Amino acid sequence: MSDITDTIMIGAGPSALAAAVYTTREDIGTVLYEKGVVGGLAAITDQVDNYPGFPDGVEGMKLAEQLEAQAKRFGADIQYGDVSAITRDDDVLTVTVDGKPVQAKTVLIATGSDYNKINVPGEAEYYGRGVHYCATCDGAFYREKKLAVVGGGNSGVQETIFLTRFASHIDLLVRSTIKASEVLQQELQQYIDSGQVTVHLDTTVREIQATDGKVDRVLLDSNGEANELDVDGVFVFVGLKPNTQILDGSGVELDSMGLIKTDNKLMTNIEGVFASGDVRSGATMQIASAVGEGATAALSIREYLDEHKRSSAQPA
Amino acid sequence: MSDITDTIMIGAGPSALAAAVYTTREDIGTVLYEKGVVGGLAAITDQVDNYPGFPDGVEGMKLAEQLEAQAKRFGADIQYGDVSAITRDDDVLTVTVDGKPVQAKTVLIATGSDYNKINVPGEAEYYGRGVHYCATCDGAFYREKKLAVVGGGNSGVQETIFLTRFASHIDLLVRSTIKASEVLQQELQQYIDSGQVTVHLDTTVREIQATDGKVDRVLLDSNGEANELDVDGVFVFVGLKPNTQILDGSGVELDSMGLIKTDNKLMTNIEGVFASGDVRSGATMQIASAVGEGATAALSIREYLDEHKRSSAQPA
Numbered sequence: 015m016s017d018i019t020d021t022i023m024i025g026a027g028p029s030a031l032a033a034a035v036y037t038t039r040e041d042i043g044t045v046l047y048e049k050g051v052v053g054g055l056a057a058i059t060d061q062v063d064n065y066p067g068f069p070d071g072v073e074g075m076k077l078a079e080q081l082e083a084q085a086k087r088f089g090a091d092i093q094y095g096d097v098s099a100i101t102r103d104d105d106v107l108t109v110t111v112d113g114k115p116v117q118a119k120t121v122l123i124a125t126g127s128d129y130n131k132i133n134v135p136g137e138a139e140y141y142g143r144g145v146h147y148c149a150t151c152d153g154a155f156y157r158e159k160k161l162a163v164v165g166g167g168n169s170g171v172q173e174t175i176f177l178t179r180f181a182s183h184i185d186l187l188v189r190s191t192i193k194a195s196e197v198l199q200q201e202l203q204q205y206i207d208s209g210q211v212t213v214h215l216d217t218t219v220r221e222i223q224a225t226d227g228k229v230d231r232v233l234l235d236s237n238g239e240a241n242e243l244d245v246d247g248v249f250v251f252v253g254l255k256p257n258t259q260i261l262d263g264s265g266v267e268l269d270s271m272g273l274i275k276t277d278n279k280l281m282t283n284i285e286g287v288f289a290s291g292d293v294r295s296g297a298t299m300q301i302a303s304a305v306g307e308g309a310t311a312a313l314s315i316r317e318y319l320d321e322h323k324r325s326s327a328q329p330a
Numbered sequence: 331m332s333d334i335t336d337t338i339m340i341g342a343g344p345s346a347l348a349a350a351v352y353t354t355r356e357d358i359g360t361v362l363y364e365k366g367v368v369g370g371l372a373a374i375t376d377q378v379d380n381y382p383g384f385p386d387g388v389e390g391m392k393l394a395e396q397l398e399a400q401a402k403r404f405g406a407d408i409q410y411g412d413v414s415a416i417t418r419d420d421d422v423l424t425v426t427v428d429g430k431p432v433q434a435k436t437v438l439i440a441t442g443s444d445y446n447k448i449n450v451p452g453e454a455e456y457y458g459r460g461v462h463y464c465a466t467c468d469g470a471f472y473r474e475k476k477l478a479v480v481g482g483g484n485s486g487v488q489e490t491i492f493l494t495r496f497a498s499h500i501d502l503l504v505r506s507t508i509k510a511s512e513v514l515q516q517e518l519q520q521y522i523d524s525g526q527v528t529v530h531l532d533t534t535v536r537e538i539q540a541t542d543g544k545v546d547r548v549l550l551d552s553n554g555e556a557n558e559l560d561v562d563g564v565f566v567f568v569g570l571k572p573n574t575q576i577l578d579g580s581g582v583e584l585d586s587m588g589l590i591k592t593d594n595k596l597m598t599n600i601e602g603v604f605a606s607g608d609v610r611s612g613a614t615m616q617i618a619s620a621v622g623e624g625a626t627a628a629l630s631i632r633e634y635l636d637e638h639k640r641s642s643a644q645p646a
Contacts, residue, residue, distance in 0.1 A: 032382040032618060039380055039470050041495055064355060066348040066621045067383055069399035083385035088470075150629065154355050154404075175636075179357055278612050296594050298629050302348060305382045306622010313466065313614050320491075 019043050021315050022109050022118040024097050024260065027054020028301050029291025030124035031081040031090075032308030033315070038088035040316060045118075046085075047095040047111055053078020054126050055292070056301050060142040063154065065301050074142070077301070100264045102284055105322070119286060119322065120315050123266070123274060124308065125257035126292040127299070132164055132250055136222030136229070144229025145222060146249045148299055149173040156247050158182050162232050164219060165251035166192040171202050173251050178205050185243050187217045187234065217241075222248055256293050269295040279314040280307060286322075288315060335359050337631050338425050338434040340413045340576065343370020344617050345607025346440035347397040347406075348624030349631070354404035356632060361434075362401075363411040363427055369394020370442050371608070372617050376458035379470065381617050390458070393617070416580045418600055421638070435602065435638065436631050439582070439590060440624065441573035442608040443615070448480060448566055452538030452545075460545025461538060462565045464615055465489040472496045472563050478548050480535060481567035482508040487518050489567050494521050501559050503533045503550065533557075538564055572609050585611040595630040596623060602638075604631060 021037055023030040026048035037044045051057045059074030068077070086092065099110040100121055107118045129147035131137055137145055146152040153176065161181040163174045166188030174186050175198070184205075192199060192213070205211040216237045223231040232248060234241040256272045267275045267283045273295040280288050290311040291297065291304035337353055339346040342364035353360045367373045375390030384393070402408065415426040416437055423434045445463035447453055453461055462468040469492065477497045479490045482504030490502050491514070500521075508515060508529070521527040530552055537549040548564060550557040572588045583591045583599045589611040596604050606627040607613065607620035 028382070035380050035382055036466075036616075040466070040492075064351050064625075065383065066344070066351055066400060066624070067381065067388075067393055067396050069396050069403055072383075077383060080383050080385050084382060087385055150352075150356070176356075298626050300352075300625050300629070302625035303622045306619045306625070308382070309380075309616050309618035309622070310614050313616070 017117065018106060019045050019116070019118045020319060021045075021120040021122060022047065022107075022116065023122040023124055024100075024109070025054065025123070025125040025257070025291075025293075026052045026082070026092050027124060027126050027291060027304065028056050028078070028081055029054075029126075029304035029308040029311075030122060031085045032305040033122055033124065033290065033312040034085040034090040035081075035088060036309055036312030037315060038085065038090045041089075042316060042319065044089070045091045045093060045116075047093055047097050047109075049094065049096045052082050052092060056081075058142060059151070061155075062151075062301060064151065065305075081305075097260045099260065099262075100266070100284075100287065102286070107286055120318055121287045122311055122315065123261070123282070123287065123289040123293060124291045124304075124311075125260065127254050127256040127273070127297065129250065130253040130255055132219055132252060134219050134221055136224065137250075140222060140224055140229050143227070144224060144247050146247060147251070149176050149249060150298075150300065153177050153180050153249075156180050159246035160244065161185070162187055162219075162243060162245045162248045163251065164248065166190070166194065166215075167251070167253075168194045168198060169253075170194065170251040171198045173249060174211060175201055175205065177249065178210050182210075184211045185245065186211055186213045187219060187232075188213065188215050189218055191215055219248075254299075258293060271295070273297060279317075280311040281314060281318070286318060333433065334422060335361050335432070335434045336635060337361075337436045337438060338363065338423075338432065339438040339440055340416075340425070341370065341439070341441040341573070341607075341609075342368045342398070342408050343440060343442050343607060343620065344372050344394070344397055345442075345620035345624040345627075346438060347401045348621040349438055349440065349606065349628040350401040350406040351397075351404060352625055352628030353631060354401065354406045357405075358632060358635065360405070361407045361409060361432075363409055363413050363425075365410065365412040367394075368398050368408060372397075374458060375467070377471075378467075378617060380467065381621075397621075413576045415576065415578075416582070416600075416603065418602070423602055436634055437603045438627055438631065439577070439598070439603065439605040439609060440607045440620075440627075441576065443570050443572040443589070443613065445566065446569040446571055448535055448568060450535050450537055452540065453566075456538060456540055456545050459543070460540060460563050462563060463567070465492050465565060466614075466616065469493050469496050469565075474498050475562035476560065477501070478503055478535075478559060478561040478564045479567065480564065482506070482510065482531075483567070483569075484510045484514060485569075486510065486567040487514045489565060490527060491517055491521065493565065494526050498526075500527045501561065502527055502529045503535060503548075504529065504531050505534055507531055535564075570615075574609060587611070589613060595633075596627040597630060597634070602634060
């Protein structure tokens with residue numbers, strides 16, 4: 015039985031690393047599998063201004079490194095590996111890592127979500143430094159600046175309205191027509207009327223350009239014609255992709271957006287399988303929330319392991 | 331209408347300070363009222379080892395100061411004041427501060443919970459430095475050390491079992507008899523049998539003593555006779571007191587433990603009144619969770635304010 019790990023965490027972003035600080039500090043055997051970057055989206059974020067505890071902000075990479083160091087300090091085993099399946103048989107969970115089965119008593123799914131991209135030149139290069147996907151995270155860096163927002167759905171319009179509290183002007187770039195709710199469109203209208211927002215329909219971005227490393231222009235296809243706009247930053251809201259491909263066939267329940275449903279202990283509908291952070295239904299896409307949920311999930315995992323030990327030690 | 335604050339936060343512990351970082355950064359008018367110590371329990375904790383982001387741990391006071399500085403950086407208004415009531419009339423919430431009414435569109439209750447004390451000499455003096463109330467927080471500081479645990483209820487026995495993973499020996503001090511569940515008592519028995527735990531019934535603590543500032547002894551009344559034990563630390567589990575006195579007459583729903591019930595947006599049953607951190611039903615008594623909930627509550631408050639603005643701007 016000793017080759018059954020107490021808990022396997024899938025992903026090594028802020029939520030899993032926080033959970034691992036808790037579990038390993040209590041001598042719960044913990045292995046994390048990461049297929050991309052340890053630290054997740056935090057690691058590729060330029061500056062994190064709102065993670066509580068760092069009054070002047072902290073570089074995303076530095077925060078990620080510190081979370082990793084803290085988890086490792088207490089004994090977290092972080093491995094690179096691609097998880098393709100989770101199955102439950104009796105009391106044991108089997109996780110398929112790089113095609114090989116690994117057994118665990120509990121699993122924490124903390125694979126996060128990715129922002130959908132528009133896949134144009136400049137988008138990846140200036141990620142987090144002029145190209146953004148989270149208005150709550152980065153909007154405040156654009157006080158009295160000019161922005162382009164990409165996306166005409168609910169989130170595109172809602173975040174445009176939100177960004178008006180910072181930006182002096184916003185060009186809203188919409189591929190066809192605005193699809194947002196009537197209420198949001200009516201609210202947007204007041205910012206159009208005041209001239210703070212200009213809507214460009216039938217418009218796609220061809221390229222995001224920068225001078226001396228600072229984003230200053232977007233090239234557009236607008237009604238079939240080339241156009242360009244001077245902006246200080248670009249926010250893209252064209253959807254979110256939860257990283258749940260590994261759950262195909264697992265039976266783990268998702269909500270209508272494809273995020274994982276959990277109870278108030280952060281357990282999914284599968285016994286012993288927990289979820290936290292940006293992949294969880296109700297996620298805020300904030301590092302602070304992901305970390306807090308990681309801590310909560312770790313305590314639930316400990317409780318589950320204790321109860322399980324208790325019930326298996328005591329024949330009914 | 332301009333004298334109605336966007337959001338009033340009651341308490342200025344980690345959860346409210348984290349929430350205030352979020353709200354103020356988005357120009358949501360935010361006033362915090364604290365009647366005790368800014369930073370809450372964190373501020374009076376010696377060393378915090380498991381707040382994610384600080385790989386070598388951080389002094390509780392320093393973490394509290396940094397949370398306060400960060401909230402103030404974005405414009406949080408932290409005031410000392412004693413809140414005695416919250417009432418709702420139509421769309422406005424009225425909070426009574428030092429006997430005077432203050433109006434707000436939303437309220438966040440983040441007053442925390444206090445650990446019940448045994449009120450003996452030495453308890454307050456060595457708080458966080460030999461006298462502890464949270465095994466998850468501080469148990470790991472006692473690897474291979476001798477502990478006394480006070481309390482014979484479910485939490486006393488459960489935390490004693492938990493602390494056996496760190497401590498070499500535990501004296502469990504119980505005022506009358508053990509009141510914990512049968513299952514917990516049976517599990518405890520194995521540690522009694524192995525000699526790792528010794529139970530002292532009909533025993534109360536008279537004093538906690540230290541040498542050169544280090545706790546090293548507890549003086550007891552045991553079966554009516556004076557006794558003493560050499561220990562490296564004392565954990566007290568005699569209940570938790572949620573700080574909800576201010577809610578008398580407010581109509582805010584509490585759970586059976588007296589903690590505030592919330593929905594998945596952290597709103598209570600009263601429109602516009604939110605709760606986060608240690609005072610919330612489901613609280614883990616962990617700074618990371620309290621901070622994460624603060625961030626989540628702040629986003630819910632923003633959403634509530636936006637929707638409210640929208641609906642009041644649009645007659646049905």
